[in-house]
Amino acid sequence: MTFNHYFYCCLGIVKREIFRFFQQRSRLFSALVRPLLWLIVFAAGFRAALGVSIMEPYGTYITYQEYIIPGLCCMIVLFNGMQSSLSMVYDREMGSMKVLLMSPLPMPFLLCCKLIAIAFLSLLQVYVFLLCAQLVDVDISFLGYLTAAPAVFIIAFFLGALGLLLSSLIKQLENFAGVMNFVIFPMFFLSSALYPLWKMQEASIWIYWLCQYNPFTYCVELLRFALFGQLNLSALALVLGATIITAVLALISFSPKFSQKR
Amino acid sequence: MGIVTNNLSFTYGKKKALNNVNLSLTSGFNVLLGPNGAGKSTLFSLLTGLRQTTHGSIKINNKDLHKHKSEIMSQMGVVFQQSTLDLDLSVKQNLFYYASLHGIAPQRALQNIELILQQLSLTERLNDKVRTLNGGHRRRVEIARALIHQPKILLLDEATVGLDVDSRLLIISYVRNLCIQHNICALWTTHLMDEVEADDQLIIINNGEIQAQAKSSELYEKHNVDDTHQLYFSLTKNTEAV
DSSP: OOHHHHHHHHHHHHHHHHHHHHHSHHHHHHHHHHHHHIIIIIHHHHHTTOOBOSOTTOSSOBOHHHHHHHHHHHHHHHHHHHHHHHHHHHHHHHTTHHHHHTOSSOHHHHHHHHHHHHHHHHHHHHHHHHHHHGGGTOOOOHHHHHHHHHHHHHHHHHHHHHHHHHHHHOOSGGGHHHHHHHHHHHHHHTSTTTSOHHHHHHHOHHHHHHHHTOHHHHHHHHHHHHHTTOOOHHHHHHHHHHHHHHHHHHHHHHSHHHHHHO | OEEEEEEEEEEETTEEEEEEEEEEEESEEEEEEOOTTSSHHHHHHHHTTSSOOSEEEEEETTEETTTSHHHHHTTEEEEOSSOOSOTTSBHHHHHHHHHHHTTOOHHHHHHHHHHHHHHTTOGGGTTSBGGGSOHHHHHHHHHHHHHTTOOSEEEEESTTTTOOHHHHHHHHHHHHHHHHHHTOEEEEEESOGGGOOTTSEEEEEETTEEEEEEEHHHHHHHTTOSSHHHHHHHHHOOOOOO
């Protein structure tokens, strides 16, 4: 197998995911409606109640809308990662997963291509959302748009790998809804997506600690700094670490030996 | 060119699905005949590497399947019993996706796709969504897909199940011709006895064990029977296959 074989294979997998995404037009719509509702309705309602004081990376007081933007972007990525894993479960139930497994190229490479495709779609959805967010006076600099891209890509890779890991453990489509409730909601709400961690600390110390140990918190913080044109090194290190661990576990779970044992 | 298995066994928990299966298949049209639950699909999963062998070995084109999986997969085309096409994508998109999984450049893939679809009278359906195709056309697309990378080994698991007589005849004669023209080793699993011809290599499997393996006409003579139906019944005492 030459470099060209790998290149065409990766291109084919990414293209397939894009075609599928645009075939399901409602997917983009629903991916945007969810965070936009949070931004326009929820954040507007809580704007007066929840003031956010000066904190890093912001140099001044900010509106609540501005605060939750990184969290909502990560919400899009999280939902896209889970949606992609749902499609993996569907592919397995429908049999089309076998086609992927019959490829002469190594399984880890094929799964990496799948993750690249997931990350690419997440990036697309996040940028469309950020453009929509301009309409409610959320200002992001040109530099912020540029530096957000690699951050979203890394986060999408992590959450996509988590989705793949979950999809390998779920045997039937019907079981997926339960996992969504046990993964998406705890991950999202037990993070700094909607409230700063110091506010959590004031409210409940054990919830604060749960948030501290939630890797999604560091996804949100990585993107928060990136949208501000800055790099949060500790968040980057933690997200990269979580990505590597999750991706390795996902690869193991897809190996024929492991799936045969289950 | 062919498939050889040595003492191949496989169990699901405590249930033995295959017991010491020894196969030797060469180029040509090989039919694996057996009732439901005989072990055909398990054997198929092992030959395609979707399941790992626990006992015994599989050699394809003289190479061990598990040691040379990548090389063997690049020479193997498979049609599964269950449809594995993406219904929301067009025929072209499905075929291109499969070609890309084999690392085939888009231009070469297009040439192969056009040629195979022409042979299978599907050229006009190239841009149609798979969802809009009938069962026979879908099966033909699956066969086209299995041939894009010009395999030397072709495995078809009950490829004609649920199809009308015309579609069945078209598909089976197409695969037979492929075997002759391109020196392909095809393994055609079925429980439909009228799909077996006197010149085919016939393997009869029942309860996970090979009951007979030779040219159909030789088996008729050996067991003193007139046709596949009688042969099958005498070997398996099973009336399930039709």
